[in-house]
Amino acid sequence: MGKGPILQAPETFFIAPLSRPAPGSVGKTGSWRTSKPVVYEDKCTGCMLCWLYCPENTILKTSNGKVAIDYDYCKGCGVCAAVCPFEAIDMVSEV
Amino acid sequence: MVINLRKLPDKKYIMPGNAACPGCPETMGLRYVKMALGDNVVLVIPAGCSSVIQGISPYSGINAPILNIVFAAAASAATGMKAAFEAMGKDDVHVVVWAGDGGTGDIGFQALSGAAERDEDIIYICVDNEAYMNTGIQRSSLTPYGAWTTTTWKGKKEHKKNIPMILISHGVKYVATASVGYPTDFIEKLQRASKIKGFRYIHLLAPCPVGWRFDPALTAKVAQLAVETGLFPLYEYINGEFKLSPIAKRYKDPSKRKPIIEYLKLQGRYRHLLDKPEEIKKIEEYIENTWKLIETLEESFAPGKDRGKKIFDAL
Numbered sequence: 001m002g003k004g005p006i007l008q009a010p011e012t013f014f015i016a017p018l019s020r021p022a023p024g025s026v027g028k029t030g031s032w033r034t035s036k037p038v039v040y041e042d043k044c045t046g047c048m049l050c051w052l053y054c055p056e057n058t059i060l061k062t063s064n065g066k067v068a069i070d071y072d073y074c075k076g077c078g079v080c081a082a083v084c085p086f087e088a089i090d091m092v093s094e095v
Numbered sequence: 096m097v098i099n100l101r102k103l104p105d106k107k108y109i110m111p112g113n114a115a116c117p118g119c120p121e122t123m124g125l126r127y128v129k130m131a132l133g134d135n136v137v138l139v140i141p142a143g144c145s146s147v148i149q150g151i152s153p154y155s156g157i158n159a160p161i162l163n164i165v166f167a168a169a170a171s172a173a174t175g176m177k178a179a180f181e182a183m184g185k186d187d188v189h190v191v192v193w194a195g196d197g198g199t200g201d202i203g204f205q206a207l208s209g210a211a212e213r214d215e216d217i218i219y220i221c222v223d224n225e226a227y228m229n230t231g232i233q234r235s236s237l238t239p240y241g242a243w244t245t246t247t248w249k250g251k252k253e254h255k256k257n258i259p260m261i262l263i264s265h266g267v268k269y270v271a272t273a274s275v276g277y278p279t280d281f282i283e284k285l286q287r288a289s290k291i292k293g294f295r296y297i298h299l300l301a302p303c304p305v306g307w308r309f310d311p312a313l314t315a316k317v318a319q320l321a322v323e324t325g326l327f328p329l330y331e332y333i334n335g336e337f338k339l340s341p342i343a344k345r346y347k348d349p350s351k352r353k354p355i356i357e358y359l360k361l362q363g364r365y366r367h368l369l370d371k372p373e374e375i376k377k378i379e380e381y382i383e384n385t386w387k388l389i390e391t392l393e394e395s396f397a398p399g400k401d402r403g404k405k406i407f408d409a410l
């Protein structure tokens with residue numbers, strides 16, 4: 001089959017429901033937490049393992065090469081604290 | 096190849112505030128897919144947790160164009176989509192199926208097998224959390240022996256169906272196993288797969304804290320333990336060459352493997368068999384058999400050798 005635009009614009013259109021990527025598609029999920037990760041900057045080496053493993057993308061890289069948490073959306077799973085090789089993250093109860 | 100974590104893209108590939116449970120392995124995996132393949136990706140997602148994780152219209156928690164589709168049609172819809180992109184001259188788009196273990200091994204299997212046999216130019220990823228999680232933890236053919244689910248109250252009586260081996264027997268270009276416990280290994284495999292034309296299959300182990308009954312903080316650890324105990328070997332099969340992945344090589348030696356009990360005891364789904372040595376032995380035997388098969392494949396599909404001869408002669 002040759003390359004190039006062989007498709008013609010259809011004469012009839014149907015409208016499919018479209019969603020667009022946006023934060024908070026189910027709201028501020030920070031309210032789901034029962035404990036929150038707290039980063040100890042002095043212990044953090046900036047290895048970025050927590051950033052890599054966080055399922056929520058709520059670990060933010062800071063300008064000094066370390067990390068901070070987006071508490072609006074962090075669900076408090078504790079994965080970051082579990083993977084940190086330097087014990088630089090503690091889970092602190094919020095209830 | 097060593098991946099520098101600082102050089103990986105820091106885009107919000109998973110949008111915070113999505114509907115996934117805390118500690119979800121599927122959102123982890125989706126981030127890595129986009130980190131590896133970039134923005135020129137369209138996802139085809141059959142029913143499952145990843146359909147729901149997207150959240151509520153008009154917003155989506157996954158930062159990629161997605162076609163949500165019925166179970167039975169994922170691989171065929173991807174086939175058609177790829178053909179349409181090619182007809183439009185957009186040859187560089189990666190069409191990626193992202194399907195659960197139920198969607199892959201049971202309900203979507205005929206379409207998967209068909210697309211593999213036709214060597215369609217798509218990447219198919221099975222995100223394997225070893226049960227139908229989205230509908231409430233029912234057994235699938237990929238649930239392992241002994242595991243509790245809501246339809247196997249006393250533990251499943253059958254072993255896990257070995258989908259990657261079934262795909263290797265289809266003679267496709269690329270098959271790999273990966274685990275969310277080793278993201279850079281998964282990313283490297285995706286990058287290698289993305290350079291190959293034809294059908295590519297990656298089987299991603301995705302421990303689910305909800306269905307496997309473990310503390311959500313442990314998703315990555317459980318995913319690593321599956322490899323460290325020898326239960327889930329990581330390997331690649333590329334154009335007729337079979338090789339163990341660097342992290343998994345050492346577990347060829349049984350004395351290097353962690354005892355399987357370390358893996359089982361973290362998970363509530365195995366609670367009923369912790370005090371039954373004969374049940375644990377069955378799982379240990381399964382591990383032994385898995386490695387016997389791996390050794391045969393390594394020998395048979397070794398680089399530079401008469402590839403696959405031993406296996407294909409036997410068929």
Ligand SMILES: Cc1ncc(C[n+]2csc(CCOP(=O)(O)OP(=O)(O)O)c2C)c(N)n1
Nearest residue numbers: 142143144195196197198226227228229230
């Ligand atoms: C034909 C059909 N049967 C059943 C369902 C209901 N259903 C929706 S999601 C799902 C579970 C999917 O399990 P899996 O593919 O393992 O993905 P997971 O939810 O674990 O990510 C089921 C059974 C459906 N949508 N369509």
Ligand code: SF4
Nearest residue numbers: 044045047048050084
């Ligand atoms: S894993 Fe620990 S040391 Fe590494 S960046 Fe995160 S907090 Fe810092």
Ligand code: SF4
Nearest residue numbers: 054074075077078080
């Ligand atoms: S607790 Fe979980 S969601 Fe929150 S920052 Fe850590 S890994 Fe991410």
Ligand code: SF4
Nearest residue numbers: 116119144228303305
């Ligand atoms: S049930 Fe498991 S796989 Fe599904 S969204 Fe929850 S954590 Fe993720």
